[in-house]
Ligand code: SF4
């Protein structure tokens with residue numbers, strides 16, 4: 077299993093075309109999810125997210141109304157104050173509100189720790205959304221090609237899934 081973040085970025089970026097093809101392969105075959113989830117769960121269990129925290133540095137954090145209410149209460153702020161102080165508009169998804177970021181990533185990241193861990197947004201609790209998340213695994217696969225460039229759980233899980241379904245050179249030769 078690869079956990080070095082420099083290697084993950086290099087390999088994940090190199091494999092973008094391959095992972096795009098794999099995503100389409102998964103969609104066409106519509107495999108049952110159970111076995112894939114188990115692999116992802118095992119890799120999650122073996123990964124020390126507190127030693128990594130790369131998603132908090134790299135990814136935008138979308139907020140729901142429920143997240144805003146929970147975080148405001150925890151910080152002793154009115155939701156409006158919280159929104160002004162801690163949120164901004166997404167640069168990637170129009171109309172989405174995200175947590176503010178600084179040069180280290182998420183505004184709540186302190187070293188490798190989340191300063192609001194007990195009340196962190198739902199998306200942080202479910203990240204990287206391989207084992208948990210809204211909708212089917214299939215419907216979340218489009219996000220995994222990018223996540224494999226910075227998240228060791230996603231990178232390693234995709235590699236193992238490819239082995240399970242025998243995805244290799246033959247499939248890479250197909251359009
Ligand atoms: S709220 Fe916490 S877990 Fe979520 S991105 Fe920020 S630092 Fe990471």
Ligand code: SF4
Nearest residue numbers: 125128129130131227
């Ligand atoms: S979810 Fe992925 S990127 Fe985030 S801390 Fe865990 S291994 Fe690192």
